[in-house]
Amino acid sequence: MNPLALSIVMSSLAIGTITTLSSHHWLLAWAGLEINTLAMIPLMTQHHHPRSVEASVKYFLVQAAASALILFSSINNASDTGEWSITNMSNPLSTTTLTIALSMKLGLAPFHFWLPEVLQGLNLMTGLILSTWQKIAPVALLLLTQNSLKPEILLTAGLISALTGGWGGLNQTHLRKILAFSSIAHLGWMVTVLTLSPKLAMLNFVIYLIMTTALFLALKQTSSTKIKTLSTSWQKSPVISSLSVLTLLSLGGLPPLSGFMPKWLIIQELTKQNINTMATIMTLSALLSLFFYLRLSYTASLTTHPGMSNSQTSYNTTSKQPSLLLATTISLSILLLPITPLLT
Template structure:
């Protein structure tokens, strides 16, 4: 919990913006909720002392303002031409309203702003951008989303771009960004099948993203090559970081595999086997670049420079938080299967 009262206030209004947007019974109210959310997040992002934070917040503001203006324009146009409250009309209505929402959530091919913004943010803001900021647009999309050519093309593009885009990245932030784009494709699939399935996927994904961010922040790593030069004393921290990454990638023994398993079963039950095949293959590519980082760090190279002082000491609270989140990531799937079998 942040100690700064301004940050606490902004986080409260940020969450209230999401709640207003999700619980609104009109599109105008949903737009207002999105704006409250945006206006709360911009001051959290910007930092006078850091030029990259300011640049990222400006990029984010321009993109989100464009998406919000487009959404409001589309909604007003639909009100003037059709019956807005039933959303009856042409087959293009869901596509028209969903496009600015897809831009807000960073789904491909409207993801171009996402890596650049993530690169300039602090780890706490990265976690917010990957989790909380996706909740309202995806929830609003659930009112309109249908399994059609438009939705399928967005799902395929998101999973493919998210998997291939992260292959040649060296920055941990950009790797997590492309992973998030890939997960957005999975979440849209879950949303098209069942809203409850999306809620389960989103909650587990958010937990894993927070786990990865807390472990990476604790180790002070920003690029892949830095993972090979951590202290020998921080083996537990490296273990937490890489098990969390593998869980986020969807390796079977970990919690991250559970929502993907549920979505794959639902896709096969709905005669969507070709789509299931493609998203599983792209998920394996994301797992490949996580394994690449983990394997090279643990097995191939482990140097310890003399100047690398242990920065994690005297941070017991942060250590305990990261450890508890990592244990959820490690043992969550086993706990879920045990509970299912007991019932």
């Protein structure tokens, strides 16, 4: 993409997110979400491939429908209460439609069907933006309106998302689809605890952003898009490959890695609220996700591609991506568990 066009698109992404984060009026928040959506389309279609064009069309239609629902819920609430404030959502129909709209924006189950297909049609860097930056504004709206939303709907959506994310990723071979189902599962954990403890939900989301960024950058560094190409990553870069395995295990929630922290605290919060059945099902759903993370870890660390010799092969792995960001996110994905008392 032309550098000037890229700078305009990235600036629009930043402006759209900042507008939504800083707004108290529903129309401004809606405008920020629309700027975000429209700025994402050129990034998706920059390679002019049929898969990327298909992904951009699907993304646009889903986001447009979600934005229309947000506009409808805000207008309906304003006609009932006379206020456009984001934090004043008292109309039951408005809160329900808003929850559905934000679930569509985030790709939460049962409105998740677009996310794996769209992410599969993108390159890794655009997929990184879709999986991280594009979720900040909808999550901010969820946090702002969590006092008005119905806990039953959020708990149900979170539970279905955690199960769908774990179950859907089991038979996938494309890494971007696996990461899409991983996103669905992690956001399901966040939504489950949203009304019980917004601070925990925010912690879970931040750690999800860190771990997902680290894994996408590591996959970009080793040019891995399918499970079978992971078996060549050790010959390309042993250090990044071994750290990627730890990041995958952190995404799975294994101690003593950072990803264990939010799952541990969320299950503890659910048991404190006497929601023991849901805590048990959420724990079992984490085992489903852990299966495909272990599958990826095994492929990356303990298998060798049939076309490779036993000796280490020299590759030209020169990358223009910032190595400092990769090193920082991988370190945070692995080493944050000891500071848990400071974050709770």
